[in-house]
């Protein structure tokens with residue numbers, strides 16, 4: 577079978593089995609094409625809470641499928657590729673953050689959505705890269721313990737100088753390995769291009785950018801800009817999607833280091849196999865975890881809405 581034949585089979589099966597497919601924008605083009613909803617972490621969370629189908633199939637990484645289950649506990653939620661984790665989400669667990677909380681009892685814990693469901697149970701508010709500044713700014717608390725991404729935390733803290741931030745040493749190894757030297761090389765190669773970067777990049781990289789924002793933020797900025805050429809400082813799929821959507825503009829990848837192996841672990845065949853009942857993993861979370869983790873996700877949607 578070729579790609580479009582597999583895609584047609586997927587479309588038939590998802591209708592027959594009442595499945596809604598969600599795909600993060602870091603997924604490959606052929607997967608985004610068969611999805612009901614695509615977008616960044618924030619948009620997918622809001623979309624997941626509104627799904628009317630009996631089943632949800634997440635094409636992304638494990639914490640995204642867990643978020644779907646927390647928001648739609650009565651639905652059957654599948655992760656298309658069980659090995660797709662997130663290296664950042666795996667860096668900090670509930671035990672570690674419980675002891676940090678004891679050291680800073682008067683700090684509200686703000687958790688990037690790239691955390692496990694278990695860790696979310698002890699956090700006050702969740703944020704995504706597109707909503708973090710707005711949500712933290714809307715919080716009444718002045719003292720913020722921001723976990724796990726110190727680069728995103730640094731970016732948010734610089735926008736909100738009236739708050740006190742404590743940051744821990746975590747982050748996305750894919751975005752964090754981009755250096756100012758990589759930026760200088762890309763700018764020398766494409767001197768007319770604007771640089772758009774994700775706030776998971778190091779401050780030294782963020783400081784050189786023309787625009788800093790989430791996956792959707794970067795895509796919207798490039799689509800709506802009068803400029804014709806861009807260097808994209810986030811996962812390489814974003815440059816590919818933008819090139820399809822805006823054929824009259826030019827999109828360059830900041831560095832080939834920006835490939836997330838977990839986001840690339842899911843294939844179209846995984847989606848097909850999962851729909852056939854021959855692959856994927858059903859996400860199972862106990863009731864207490866769902867109830868406790870939901871509080872900080874609901875708070876995210878309330879403060880970010």
Ligand code: 13P
Nearest residue numbers: 616617618704705790791
């Ligand atoms: P977004 O919140 O921009 O979708 O980012 C998710 C992610 O995993 C970034 O690495």
Ligand code: SF4
Nearest residue numbers: 662663664748750836
């Ligand atoms: Fe996690 Fe980084 Fe991959 Fe995003 S790009 S899923 S933060 S490892």
